Amino acid sequence: MKYILLWLLVLLQAFLFIPEDLSAQNKDVNNISAEELLQNLIKHPTDSILNISSNERLAYINAFRTSLGYVARDKKRLTDLSEKLQYFIKNEKNKVLKVYAKYLDFNVLAASGISSEARVPILTAIKKDAQEAEDDIMLMEVNMDLATIYMYHLKEYEKAFLLLRENLSSIEKSSTNQHPLHVSTACYLTNLFLLVKDWNNALVYARKGLQLKNTVFDNDGKLFLLQSIGRIYHNLNMYDSSDYYFNKLLISAREAKDSLRITNAYGFLGENYMKKKEYLKALPLIEMQKKYSVQTGDYVMIAIDLLLEAEIYFKLGKLENFKALINESEKYVYASERDNVYKSFYAQKVKLSFLSGGKGKGLIFLDSLLFFSEKINRSMDAVKGLKVEQLFALDLVEKKAAVEQVAKKKIDERNIFLVIIFLLSSLFIFLLYQNRQNKMRLVMLLEKQSLENELTSVQDELSEFLAKIDVHAKEIMHWNETRINTAEEWNHFMELFSKTNPGFIQKVKETLVGITPAELRFLCLSKIRITDNQMAIILGINPNSIRQTRKRIKEKFGFESNESLMDLIDKI
Numbered sequence: 001m002k003y004i005l006l007w008l009l010v011l012l013q014a015f016l017f018i019p020e021d022l023s024a025q026n027k028d029v030n031n032i033s034a035e036e037l038l039q040n041l042i043k044h045p046t047d048s049i050l051n052i053s054s055n056e057r058l059a060y061i062n063a064f065r066t067s068l069g070y071v072a073r074d075k076k077r078l079t080d081l082s083e084k085l086q087y088f089i090k091n092e093k094n095k096v097l098k099v100y101a102k103y104l105d106f107n108v109l110a111a112s113g114i115s116s117e118a119r120v121p122i123l124t125a126i127k128k129d130a131q132e133a134e135d136d137i138m139l140m141e142v143n144m145d146l147a148t149i150y151m152y153h154l155k156e157y158e159k160a161f162l163l164l165r166e167n168l169s170s171i172e173k174s175s176t177n178q179h180p181l182h183v184s185t186a187c188y189l190t191n192l193f194l195l196v197k198d199w200n201n202a203l204v205y206a207r208k209g210l211q212l213k214n215t216v217f218d219n220d221g222k223l224f225l226l227q228s229i230g231r232i233y234h235n236l237n238m239y240d241s242s243d244y245y246f247n248k249l250l251i252s253a254r255e256a257k258d259s260l261r262i263t264n265a266y267g268f269l270g271e272n273y274m275k276k277k278e279y280l281k282a283l284p285l286i287e288m289q290k291k292y293s294v295q296t297g298d299y300v301m302i303a304i305d306l307l308l309e310a311e312i313y314f315k316l317g318k319l320e321n322f323k324a325l326i327n328e329s330e331k332y333v334y335a336s337e338r339d340n341v342y343k344s345f346y347a348q349k350v351k352l353s354f355l356s357g358g359k360g361k362g363l364i365f366l367d368s369l370l371f372f373s374e375k376i377n378r379s380m381d382a383v384k385g386l387k388v389e390q391l392f393a394l395d396l397v398e399k400k401a402a403v404e405q406v407a408k409k410k411i412d413e414r415n416i417f418l419v420i421i422f423l424l425s426s427l428f429i430f431l432l433y434q435n436r437q438n439k440m441r442l443v444m445l446l447e448k449q450s451l452e453n454e455l456t457s458v459q460d461e462l463s464e465f466l467a468k469i470d471v472h473a474k475e476i477m478h479w480n481e482t483r484i485n486t487a488e489e490w491n492h493f494m495e496l497f498s499k500t501n502p503g504f505i506q507k508v509k510e511t512l513v514g515i516t517p518a519e520l521r522f523l524c525l526s527k528i529r530i531t532d533n534q535m536a537i538i539l540g541i542n543p544n545s546i547r548q549t550r551k552r553i554k555e556k557f558g559f560e561s562n563e564s565l566m567d568l569i570d571k572i
Helices: 002-016 034-043 045-050 054-068 075-091 095-111 116-133 136-152 157-173 182-195 199-210 219-235 239-256 259-275 279-296 299-315 319-336 339-355 359-380 388-481 487-500 504-511 517-527 532-539 543-556 565-571
Strands: none
Touching: 034 075, 054 095, 054 136, 075 095, 095 116, 095 136, 116 136, 136 157, 136 182, 157 182, 182 199, 182 219, 199 219, 219 239, 219 259, 239 259, 259 279, 259 299, 279 299, 299 319, 299 339, 319 339, 339 359, 487 504, 487 517, 504 517, 517 532, 517 543, 517 565, 532 543, 543 565
16 A cells, blocks of 8 residues: 555656756856856956865856857857967966866867767876866866766776776865765766676765765765665665665755756656566656656667667557557667667567567577677676775775886986086086196295295305305405404404304303403304414414413303313304
């Protein structure tokens, strides 16, 4: 009874619900053109980007991206936008603003329809610029764009996982309690594991995301996570748990007036009824979802809904309806270009062929079914079943090794640079030392030459002086035979003696205190080495008096008796 009432309530909501037009969901954004948003960046770059919060920056990006969706077919407008951005990038010096403008320009290129393969190198270059600018928000936004390409277009799930896990790790290490991309990253990781049908890991990240605090960007994310948990329990055949989350999704979506999530909730509840073999309850819910898919022009969902309706009619035994729906779905299946849709389609075509008696066609469709099943399984094996945290840890180790290698290279380059600086410094010091030594040698040489010149001059003066002394000596020697009688003669003699023996008389007076003029004249005559007889003639006394005078001088000044007076004179 409880389930019947619940079904009636859901069915009533379905019939009362009228899907909203898509453009109404973005009413505020539609009023702002891409040109107006770009003009705001160009005219007031600092106010528009650097001084606003991360939430506002992301809102700016989302508004710009949304506005581009309405001019995607206008190539001229896209070209004009790109040229303005390129001019801004060329002339702007701020790294953060340049990265921001490059990312907006990428969105313009994406709107013009460039391929997924062409987008990857552009985003990779922007990521490198964001790392250099230390712009974490832009770095994470680019990682999510790259992950989207790897997930949905290139089917390189492992690369997508590592990019998203890098974002999550950075967010968890940051000091921000409510990071604007936290829930979004959890949603992307959840969807990645849904794509590869790794239900356990999808459930881990979906629950993680639901536990996070909301930011302005998380309303749609939380709805997506409720939807994802419902899908996970659906695939795990836990239909009551799945119904619980889909009903929570329905309530939350109606509160948010999100027509897409409301119709998705109806569709997933319908699939649960199909699994529980309650086909009549499932059919109106699937039809409601198909109606919304047709309105939005979503070929993928139209194909899926038609195939689900066909399956219901097949189970109810209404083969004509089954056949009609399979044929109707064919054009949408091929337009969807999705492997999982191809797989579901060929599974139904196999049944239809064998029911119609076309065994040959049935085998062909069976071969196609096996091909897409194998293709999907191969692509899922890249991530499914892996211990993803170990995979991420391994990637971190590889990145750390790469960083260490770069750091080691920088250290080696720095060491080489230091060695070169040391060698150049040593060479400079050596050359400076050599230059100083050469200067010192030159100074010494000049001093030596000066001394030699001075010595030569002194020697010349000395020779001249000696020549004069020789003349004086001859005059003195001439007096050996002549007596010196007058004081004038003695003064002349003492003057000549002082020139040939400078300082002697002064030293005698200082050494022999109290010496008389006669005793001084006696010592001067003794100094010039004349004999006693010659001295006796000069002094006008006999030779014995000379010996007595010598003895008396020795006794007077306390010389030893055995000491020679000449030795004493030579010491003075």
